[in-house]
Amino acid sequence: MSYKKFLPLFVALICICCSVFAQRDTVSLNTIIAKSVKFVNDYPIEKVYVHFDKPYYAAGDTVWLKAYTTTDLHVPSTLSKIVYVDVYNDQDSLMASIKMPLVNGVAPGMIPLPAEGYKQGNYRLRAYTNWMLNFDGSYLFTKVLTIGNPIDKDVLTTVSFGHTAGAQPGTTVRIFYKDPNGKPLANQKISWRTEASHDETGKGRGTTDANGYLTISLPPTPSITLSSSTLFTTMELGTKNVTNIFPLKSAAPGKDVQFFPEGGQLIAGVPGKVAVKAIKADGLGVNLKGTVVDNAGQTVCTLSADHIGMGAFAMQPEAGKSYKANITFADGTTGSYDLPRVQASGITLMIANADADNLTIRILSSESFFQANQNKNFSIVAQQGGFIKYAAQTRLEKQVYSAIVPKTKFQSGTLQITLFGPTGSPISERMVFIQKADLLNLAINTDKPQYLHRQPVKMTIAAKNGALPAEASLSVSVVDEGKVPVDEDAETTILTSLLLTSDLRGYIEKPNYYFKKPDEKTIADLDILMLTQGYRRFSFRDVMAGRNPKILVMPETGIDITGTLRNRTGLPIFKGIVRLMMADRTASLQATTNADGQFKFANVMVNDSTKITITARDNPGYTNLMLMVDGQTYPAPSRITTLPDERLNIDSAMRPYLENSKRVYNNTHQLKEVVVKAAVAPKRPGHLEHGALTGLSPEPDHLIDGERFKGCTFFVSCLQSMALGLTYVDNIFYVTRDYNAGIKKPMEVYMDGLQVDMNYLQGVVASEVESVEIFFKDGMSGINQRDGTNGVLVINKKKAPKGQKVSLADLQKLLPNPYQVEMVPRGYTVVKEFYAPKYDVAKPNAGGVDLRSTIYWNPKVTTDKITGAATVQFNNADGTGTYRAIVEGMDAAGNIGRYVYRYKVQ
Structure with a gap:
């Protein structure tokens, strides 16, 4: 794979110079540049962003989406021709996977959410190309997909957590129960239990008070255990038992505080900036204030973090001293935390990014470091997306250097600035974010500022690259904001994804806060974020050492x-x-x-x-x-870093949307009382039919219905992605929790009561599987003790009805011809067109009530290359209030943009 366009860039870099850093044609700097260019040439960075029609959904909905795939600096990808989107539940079981062909780097798609398959909860979505799987999974596009289910729900809940005082504080869980009409469910008996890694860790019973509240006191538990635990409550409601599930990660009392010296380290005698970041056990930031004291107890400076747990302070460390911060958190709790150890000697890099037009780069060294390295060559390299945009070199002739670099050299997005020592090793680094007026300029206008319900809307979308019209591939979503309220600061957008989060590993809270309305404060807060986000995609240390990624899969050009x-x-x-x-x-x-x-x-x-x-x-x-x-x-499922985005109280957090979804369901499903006169369903095959397995628990830990394997070509491939709580390594299944703990005993596998090996499963036809039962323990069967295994995997095949005649063709299918194969490969997902009703102007109220929340979705809007404009038309629904339109997309040159527009409906 070769990208020849890198060569002119390489030549241009050699000519870069500035007033302070005199460019010198040395082997060291040339080597840094050459190795970096070769790395990006051989391993181009591909990114995926997915635009959704709305931020959350209800069971029974359809997720409408468009994937944007880019390489280089956001140019539509020509590398991969296929993009995937997977949906997992909170137990890492694959719920849906779609495969879409990429045309000019984009692909529309849809994911149905059948009510019978999706319980209320937080699901994990990831999007990727095969090429991206060769690299760190932290950089795949991920999103928490919250799905509510208001249908046939007898109990609504709201949970909150508190902590009891003491040397080992316990946890208090307070749950409010109400019926769908909002009436508190008072004096209701409830049993509860807690589980961690599928093991029960506690249980009890209680009764709701007169206001519908139940309080549960959990014993002192380590934060790491509590954060991975789940609370199950079951209410005895008449003749029914209603179970609710509450993850306890938000209940963990622990907090983590980290300090990030600018440039990477505290150096004795060198003044600098230190960023601080504090998060709770759920991964969300918590604000704080406090003081920094030295080892003699003297106060050095004060500190505060007032933007979702992040802040910065200035200090000048002294040799031979250590420092700690005495902190008071926003919830009143306190703590004392050590700062990083002070280095006796060193050099560091500092960046001032407040100026809209220029970066100020400073190099500061301690006296001892300066004396030891005087007149040696040091280099600075700045890169974006692997592309080197600035390079300079100078001799170390004084302790403090300063240079101004115009931002015209860079594009909007993350910029990694690295200081290299005389040997070509990176010794200090700083991430900054460049915000410029170089994005695709999008705008929306409608033919009227205000409409009536069901009235037709003519919407014009304009795209410009600077002052010139642009031909752009766009997606447009219009939602009824009253039904779909959203926290705009927390939105994932094409800007937050491609410019920010795709280049930084780890969770970034409320990313759109920095893009929604940029001002002096958001720019300052974004600079602190860049100081605290300690992991980045491009590692110069790996590049210089020749530690290249191991390529296991090549870019897909189609289905082979x-x-x-x-x-x-x-x-x-x-x-x-x-x-x-x-x-x-x-x-x-x-x-x-x-x-x-x-x-x-x-x-x-x-x-x-x-x-x-x-x-x-x-x-x-x-x-x-x-x-x-x-x-x-x-x-295999990759680690999802967006888990703090999970909604805890879905019933209340999504109340307007779920109430509307229930009205939609009631208007489209009119149930009548019927009398069922059918034969009793035949008993399904299971492990209890086989004597060798009767010692197992009557109920498996997890059951995979055979219908889940519908359309599956290779049974084992599908099983490894669906098997909840199992790990598949080297053609062997293990119990995940035990495997992670170092117990690497394989599971025992049975097929229809007979012990089989994994090679036997390679020949299993997925359509013939009735069910798969997963047992983490072997119960009273003695299977694991006898065979030295751990856990039992049981596959049950479908049984042909007794007495049914078998035709010659059926017999021939049982003995397939070796020269012929029939299969259902994993093909491209068929995408339907979004349905937007059109109303007769003369009869605007015909056709029943229109309760749509997504008013319009169009993933195939292309602006004219001459005028830069495109027009779409649709009809409003019956909802009144504010409608919110979002357009996102990119042009062929890699310019990306987003625009939000609102209009009124009365």
Whole structure:
């Protein structure tokens, strides 16, 4: 893979100079530049951002989305042609996965959320290309997808947490219960239990008071255990038992305070800035104030953090002293925390970023460091997205250097500035954020400032690159803001994602705060964020040391179906003919095998759930041939860093939206009382039918219904992504909690009561599986003790109805021909068009009530390259109030933009 456009950039860098850092053509600086250019040339950075029609959903909704994929500095990607979006539940079980073809770096998509499959809760969504899986999973696009379910809900809850005083403070959980009409559920009996890693850690019973409150006192528990625990409460409501689930991560009392000296370290005698960041156990920031004292107890300075737990203070450390901060948090609790150890000698990098036009770069060294390194060469390199935008070198001739660098050299986004020592090793680093007027300028106008409900809206969207019209690929969402209120500071946008969070590892709270209305304060707060976010995508230390990523998968240019053709003795067939046929098409594809018997159908346009047949019948003596198709793999769940975005009290946090969703459901589902006169459903196969497994618990820890494997091509590949609480390594399943604790005993596997190995499962047809039962322990069966295993995995196959006649064709299917394979590959997800009703102007109130929350969604808006404009039309719904329109997108040159517009409906 080669990006020749890097070469002119490399030449230009050699010519960069400034008033203080005299450019010197040294091996050290040239080596830094050359290695950096080669790294980005060989390992281009690909990013994915996903625009959604709204910030949260209800079970039964459809998620409408558009993926934007970029390389370099936000140019539409030509590297990958396929993008994936996965949805996991809070136990890392795959709920949905869509595969979309990329055209000019973009792809529209949709994810249905069937009410029977999605319980109320916080789900984790990630989007990626195959190429991105070669690198740190922390940089995949991730989002917490909160889904409510207001249907047939008898109990609504709100939970809060407190702590009891003492040397080992306990935790108090206070839960408010009410019915769907808002009436408190008083004097209701409730049983509760807590679990950590599927093990019960506590239980009890209680009764709600006259106001519907239940208070539970949990014993003192380590924060790390409490933060991974879950509380289950069950209310005896008439003849029903209603269970509610509450994650306890927000209940953990611990707080973490970290200090980040600018440039990386505290150096004796060198004045500097120190950033502070404080977070609670749930990952959210907590404000504080306090003082810094030395080891003699003398106050050195005061400090405060008043922006979601972040702040900064100035100090000049002294040699031989240590420092700590005495802190009072916003909730009244206190703590004492050590500052980093003071270095006796060193050099550091400091940046002033308040000027709109220029960066001020300063290098400060201690006296001892200066004396030891006087007249040696030091270099500064600034990069964005791996592209070096500024490079300079100077001799160390004084302790303090200062230079002004125009921001015209950079683009909007994160800028990594690194100081290199005489040997070419990075010794100090600083991240800054560049905010310039270089974004795609988007605007929305409507033909009227105010509308009536159901009235048609003509919306004009304009895109400009500077003052010139731009041809841009955009997505537009219009929602009824009264039904879908949103915290704008916390939104994930194309700007927050591609310019900020995709370059920094770790959670960033309320990212849109820095972009919504930039001013002096937000710019200052953003600079402190850059000081505290200690991990970045591009590591000069790895680049200089030659520690390159291990490439396991190449960029996908389309769907490839590959395999091997052999004869009965296992020898490969050279120049054999293999044909691919699709059930929904009359034409077929043909491939010829190479000397190793391998064949490949490249860039096959096949939709998901489409059945295909691959056959070698066109060869002489085909009955003596064996056709094998290569399997498809599913990436394991990656760590999601956005978990602090999870909503704890979904019923109250999403109340307007869920109330509207319930009205929508009631208007579209009119249930009538019926009398069911059907035969009792046949008993489904399970482990209790087999004597060898009767010692297992009657109920498995987790059950995967066979319907989940519908459309699955390779059973084991799907099972490893769906098996809750299991880890799949080197073709072996392990119990995750034990594997992580160092107990690496494999699970025992049974198929229809018979003990089998993992190789046997490679031949299992997914459509024949009735269910999969997962047992973390073997109960009274003695299986694990006998075989030295840990946990039991049971696969139950479907049973044919008794007495049913079997046709010759069915018998032939039971004995498949070795020269032919029928399969359902993982194809592209079919995307329907968003339905926006059009109303007759003469009869505006016909057709029943219109309760839509998403009024309009269009992922395929393209502005005209001459005028820079595009027009869309749609009708309002019956909701009155404020409607909020959002347009996001990018042009072919890599300029990205976003615009928010509101209009009134009465």
